[in-house]
Amino acid sequence: xxxxxxxxxxxxxxxxxxxxxxxxxxxxxxxxxxxxxxxxxxxxxxxxxxxxxxxxxxxxxxxxxxxxxxxxxxxxxxxxxxxxxxxxxxxxxxxxxxxxxxxxxxxxxxxxxxxxxxxxxxxxxxxxxxxxxxxxxxxxxxxxxxxxxxxxxxxxxxxxxxxxxxxxxxxxxxxxxxxxxxxxxxxxxxxxxxxxxxxxxxxxxxxxxxxxxxxxxxxxxxxxxxxxxxxxxxxxxxxx
Ligand SMILES: C[S@@+](CC[C@H](N)C(=O)[O-])C[C@H]1O[C@@H](n2cnc3c(N)ncnc32)[C@H](O)[C@@H]1O
Numbered sequence: 001x002x003x004x005x006x007x008x009x010x011x012x013x014x015x016x017x018x019x020x021x022x023x024x025x026x027x028x029x030x031x032x033x034x035x036x037x038x039x040x041x042x043x044x045x046x047x048x049x050x051x052x053x054x055x056x057x058x059x060x061x062x063x064x065x066x067x068x069x070x071x072x073x074x075x076x077x078x079x080x081x082x083x084x085x086x087x088x089x090x091x092x093x094x095x096x097x098x099x100x101x102x103x104x105x106x107x108x109x110x111x112x113x114x115x116x117x118x119x120x121x122x123x124x125x126x127x128x129x130x131x132x133x134x135x136x137x138x139x140x141x142x143x144x145x146x147x148x149x150x151x152x153x154x155x156x157x158x159x160x161x162x163x164x165x166x167x168x169x170x171x172x173x174x175x176x177x178x179x180x181x182x183x184x185x186x187x188x189x190x191x192x193x194x195x196x197x198x199x200x201x202x203x204x205x206x207x208x209x210x211x212x213x214x215x216x217x218x219x220x221x222x223x224x225x226x227x228x229x230x231x232x233x234x235x236x237x238x239x240x
Contacts, residue, residue, distance in 0.1 A: 043074065081108070083107065105168070114146065124154060126150070129156075144219060154239065156239070160207070165231055178199050
């Protein structure tokens with residue numbers, strides 16, 4: 001049974017996740033930076049750094065949300081970044097941010113489901129996704145689609161929460177993640193389920209080696225996992 005945001009409601013994980021992100025979209029950026037004390041910005045920056053050597057020209061940002069990872073990818077000076085997401089609410093906020101930066105000629109944010117991408121095979125030089133894969137209804141299907149649309153020799157960079165394992169950081173973090181974070185999240189976003197879903201979905205997510213296994217099954221090679229900030233976050237690199 002996969003973890004869903006609204007346990008007493010009907011609907012697939014995909015539908016519930018889209019509804020949840022539509023609900024919290026106006027407060028999403030604020031809560032992200034508040035709950036992580038701004039460290040999320042460092043994680044995205046660090047992850048984009050792994051693409052500097054490759055200099056990708058055409059990039060796909062999966063589960064782009066409000067566009068922060070796509071905006072960070074501008075540092076690579078690409079010709080085109082396409083961001084896709086299943087939440088129109090998140091995309092609307094992202095489009096405003098891109099317009100404010102005057103980068104609409106490079107970044108396009110559009111509706112799209114990672115498990116059923118509409119792009120041709122071997123199209124993108126690089127694929128990026130931050131804090132998105134944990135929300136997929138079918139992780140293997142989503143990763144396989146990502147692999148399909150990436151060019152041979154392209155690089156995929158996945159950033160996702162993981163579970164810290166060392167004492168005493170693990171205990172301290174678990175207390176914060178399970179009790180403090182949902183309280184702040186609920187008060188600010190007014191969605192009582194969203195920030196309970198966050199720790200639950202991280203708990204259920206196959207992180208580290210388990211993720212690399214699924215990454216390989218989806219077709220990625222030369223895979224590696226880089227653990228950041230005591231293991232709260234991991235970057236998974238894969239090639240095709
Ligand atoms: C936690 S947000 C991350 C947004 C952004 N990447 C960031 O780093 O802030 C997760 C996003 O994944 C999107 N999402 C979940 N499942 C998806 C899917 N199958 N295809 C595309 N987007 C999806 C959600 O709508 C949401 O906007």
